[in-house]
Amino acid sequence: MSDQSLKIGLGAARMTNPLSGDFATDRTLNSVFAAAKGGAATVNYFNNANQTSKLFQQLIQGGVNAWETAEDENGLPIYYIKSSDGAGNSYYISMQANLTVDSNGDLNPNDTTQTINGVTFNGIGALTMSIGYNNSPTSQVLWWLGMTSVGAVGFSILKSIIKGCIDNVASQYAAQIANIGLGDFTDPADLDDSISEADSDASTAITEGTEGTVEIEISLSWSFIGIGLGIAAVFIVLSFIFHSSAQRVRLWNVTRYKAIWSLYFDEGKLVSGPVEFNSDSSIKSYTPFIPVCSGSPVPGALPVNQAMYGDISFNSNSQTNGIGYAMQIQLVDDQGNVKYTCTLMFDIPLVGKNSTSVTFNTVSSLSDYYNNQAGVNNSIMQQAVSSDNLIQATTTYDYLDGEHPMPQLNTTDTNEGYFYQSLILLAEQDLTAANIAPCGC
Numbered sequence: 001m002s003d004q005s006l007k008i009g010l011g012a013a014r015m016t017n018p019l020s021g022d023f024a025t026d027r028t029l030n031s032v033f034a035a036a037k038g039g040a041a042t043v044n045y046f047n048n049a050n051q052t053s054k055l056f057q058q059l060i061q062g063g064v065n066a067w068e069t070a071e072d073e074n075g076l077p078i079y080y081i082k083s084s085d086g087a088g089n090s091y092y093i094s095m096q097a098n099l100t101v102d103s104n105g106d107l108n109p110n111d112t113t114q115t116i117n118g119v120t121f122n123g124i125g126a127l128t129m130s131i132g133y134n135n136s137p138t139s140q141v142l143w144w145l146g147m148t149s150v151g152a153v154g155f156s157i158l159k160s161i162i163k164g165c166i167d168n169v170a171s172q173y174a175a176q177i178a179n180i181g182l183g184d185f186t187d188p189a190d191l192d193d194s195i196s197e198a199d200s201d202a203s204t205a206i207t208e209g210t211e212g213t214v215e216i217e218i219s220l221s222w223s224f225i226g227i228g229l230g231i232a233a234v235f236i237v238l239s240f241i242f243h244s245s246a247q248r249v250r251l252w253n254v255t256r257y258k259a260i261w262s263l264y265f266d267e268g269k270l271v272s273g274p275v276e277f278n279s280d281s282s283i284k285s286y287t288p289f290i291p292v293c294s295g296s297p298v299p300g301a302l303p304v305n306q307a308m309y310g311d312i313s314f315n316s317n318s319q320t321n322g323i324g325y326a327m328q329i330q331l332v333d334d335q336g337n338v339k340y341t342c343t344l345m346f347d348i349p350l351v352g353k354n355s356t357s358v359t360f361n362t363v364s365s366l367s368d369y370y371n372n373q374a375g376v377n378n379s380i381m382q383q384a385v386s387s388d389n390l391i392q393a394t395t396t397y398d399y400l401d402g403e404h405p406m407p408q409l410n411t412t413d414t415n416e417g418y419f420y421q422s423l424i425l426l427a428e429q430d431l432t433a434a435n436i437a438p439c440g441c
Helices: 027-035 040-049 052-066 155-181 188-209 226-238 366-373
Strands: 007-019 068-071 077-084 090-099 113-116 119-133 136-147 217-220 245-254 258-267 269-272 275-277 283-286 293-295 304-315 323-332 338-348 355-359 381-385 391-396 404-406 415-428
Touching: 007 027, 007 113, 007 119, 007 155, 027 040, 027 245, 027 304, 027 415, 040 245, 040 415, 052 077, 052 090, 052 155, 077 155, 090 155, 113 136, 119 155, 136 155, 245 258, 245 323, 245 338, 258 269, 258 283, 258 366, 304 323, 323 366, 323 415, 338 366, 338 391, 338 415, 355 366, 355 381, 355 391
Parallel strands: 007 217, 245 415
Antiparallel strands: 007 136, 007 304, 068 077, 077 090, 090 119, 113 119, 119 136, 245 304, 258 323, 269 304, 275 283, 293 304, 323 338, 338 355, 381 391, 391 415, 404 415
C-alpha cells in the first residue's frame, strides 16, 4: 500500500465512567454512596459535579482559544482546560490520542476493524476526551482510531495527520460547544436538533480540514461529537429555564443488570436526558442504562471497569405548576429476563415541601402510585430493598423547599431559583469486579 492511499478513521463516540478494580475503595462509587444520604451529602456531591460547568463556560466564552496545549510522549498534542474551586481541587477536560509506538517507531494494527463510509480500517488506538478532577477521570468519551494499512506503518508517516486530526477535533468540539451554549432554545427538541447539526458540521469540517505530508483522508462515522456535546446539555438546559421549578436528577446503575426506564408525568416535563425526542418535544424513546461491566469502551482501547449514570433535567411547564412524575425501572439480565422492577416518584409542588417515594412492590398504575404517594414522604432520602435483599434503590433531594443557586453556562452571575438536585441510585449488594460480565460493544 502506497503512502498516498493511506487513510485513518475515527469511529463512533462511546461514553464510559471508569471504575477501579476495587469497588470497595473506588473514589467514584464511594462519592455516589455518600451522596445517597441526601440533604447536605447530596449538595456536596452536586457542588463537586457542577464545577464542570465552569470548564464548559470557558469553551463557550473562548471557543478554540480556551484550550491550553501540551505534548505526549509521542510528540502529539494534548488539549486541556482546567479550573479550581478554591479549596485545592482541580477540574479538567482533556483530549488526546492513546496509541502505542513500538521500539522500531512503528504503529501496528491491533485485532479490531471497523468499516467507516465504506472503507475498512484496522485499529491502532483511541482518541480520548476525559472529564475529571484531581488528575482522575470521572467520565470519558472515546473514539476508536484506525488506519487502512493491514501491516505496520512508520509513526513518522502518520504523525502529522494524526496531529492534524487531534487539532481539528479539539477545535470543532470547542466551536460547537460555543455555538450551542450561546444558542436561543425554547424547547428540548430544538436543543436535540442543534446537537445533531453540530455533530454533522463537526464531522464535515474535520474531514475536509485535515491534511498531512502524505495524501491521507480522515473518515468519520456517524455520532462523532454528539455524545461529548451531550455531556454539556444539562448545564445548557439550566441556562434557558423559563419556569418556576427545575430538577436535575442523576441516575446511577450500579448493578449487573441493564436498567430500562419509563415515566408518567402528573405535571412538568423532561427537557434533557438519555432520551430521543419527537419534533413536538414529547419523548419518543428512552435509552437504557448499561450494567456495571468490564472491557474496552471502544474495540482495541485499554480495558476498564465501567458504570453508567445519566443526567435528567425536568422543568415545570408553567409558572403556576410544579414538577411531579413517577418512574418505573426494570432491571433486565443479558437474556432479556426482568429480574427486578423498581418504582419511584418525585413531587416538587408549587407550594409546600418536596416529597419522594420508592418501592419494589408491584405497581400496576404509575398514575395511581404517584397520586397516592405525592406529599406523603417529605424527606431528603427514601430507600427500598428488593425482596431477596440484593438490590437497594435510593432517591434523594438536596433541599425540600426554597430557592437555590443554579449552575449556568452563558453567564458568570449566580442565578437562584426553585432548583433541586436529586440522586437515584440502584445498587447491587456485594457487587465486585470479579463477578461482573464483559461489556457489550
